[in-house]
Amino acid sequence: MGDSRRAVMGRPREFDIDQALERAMRVFWARGYEGASLTELTGAMGITKTSMYAAFGNKEQLFRKALQRYGAGPAAYATLALEEPTARAVALAFLRGAVCTTTPPGGPSGCLTVQGALASSEESRAVHDLLVDWRNDAGVRLEERFRRAVNEGDLPRNADPRRLARFIMTMGFGIAVQAANGLGPAELDEIVDTALIGWPA
Amino acid sequence: MGDSRRAVMGRPREFDIDQALERAMRVFWARGYEGASLTELTGAMGITKTSMYAAFGNKEQLFRKALQRYGAGPAAYATLALEEPTARAVALAFLRGAVCTTTPPGGPSGCLTVQGALASSEESRAVHDLLVDWRNDAGVRLEERFRRAVNEGDLPRNADPRRLARFIMTMGFGIAVQAANGLGPAELDEIVDTALIGWPA
């Protein structure tokens, strides 16, 4: 599990599993979970359906792996931002990271966790719920960081960490939609600046 | 076209076309364009596929009609808000309206135009683009309203109407995602208040 070293026996895999997962992630990113067909996925991965099923299990598990990769890669800003010294710096780093990730020069616009399955048919409810949890978790971690900021005196005593976290998350989601709408990084950064004007001293 | 009076000849339609469209709209709202199958749509509408095709043309045209109805009904707040006397009142009415519409007591959470087709497969690009235009139009109208507010002295001379409009739209989109995430109207209203703290005097 997660061992990049190949098992010793049997015919060796002829494709790079990391690269295949990266490409699958980009297809899910652009198309969403249901919009990404196995044909398009395996086509982008450069492998056959059989190989995909042998390596990843099924479409849903492939998506889960792709989501993991997304969290560790393009969406790592959400975790890294928490390490900024002040609450304001955290908020700014979070939103600037969102802008950066949702407007990659050569990749799909928007956020995988938002486009993935905002609305979905009944069969893929599992994936829908997975993404709801993913997004809510990010909010909770932000809230905890802001609570720490209040305790440290970095935020005013009367500031509401949960409220602030939800506000920043809302802006992050909105940025993802605006990026999908075609706005570029410069315009989105302006929006971020506007949003933080009223940030508590 | 749009005549609610029935044509005089031929067998009369046995269902209420307005009610059928309303129900189709709710299915699209909950499932998105691609996630809503004809089976579920016609099931909710209480008619057969044949009747749907005779009355609306095809799935895409049904969606277009449903989107029209959405704009005139649940999303009318976006237009009504423009009539508020001050820019701040416009922004507040817009966001409160978004909260209200995305958290209806008996209906689907979120915003039809956001969940409809944020990400989509290639075949439904037309619908995707339609929704992008719809969302951008809303932003442009808001921008024009704020520009008027600057001219009227309601907003400071140095305020940037486009930037403010984009900020409000971003909040609106974010609210839609948060509603789909399970947040209720009370929590979303708090977020709106937080967002408007820094609103230019």
Place this chain on the structure above:
DNA sequence: ACCGTTCTGCACCGACCGGTACTGAACTAA
């Protein structure tokens, strides 16, 4: 009565969906 028109319901279309059985090929261990 009869015709033209419009709506309904059923059965059906080809295409594509996610997923798999099966045949070999490519490898290690003995």
Place this chain on the structure above:
DNA sequence: TTAGTTCAGTACCGGTCGGTGCAGAACGGT
């Protein structure tokens, strides 16, 4: 060499997708 194991490619599965052909029912006009 042989057996055991794992991967690749083809061809296929049942099911569902959006969409239709067709027969008949329900109407107005004549």
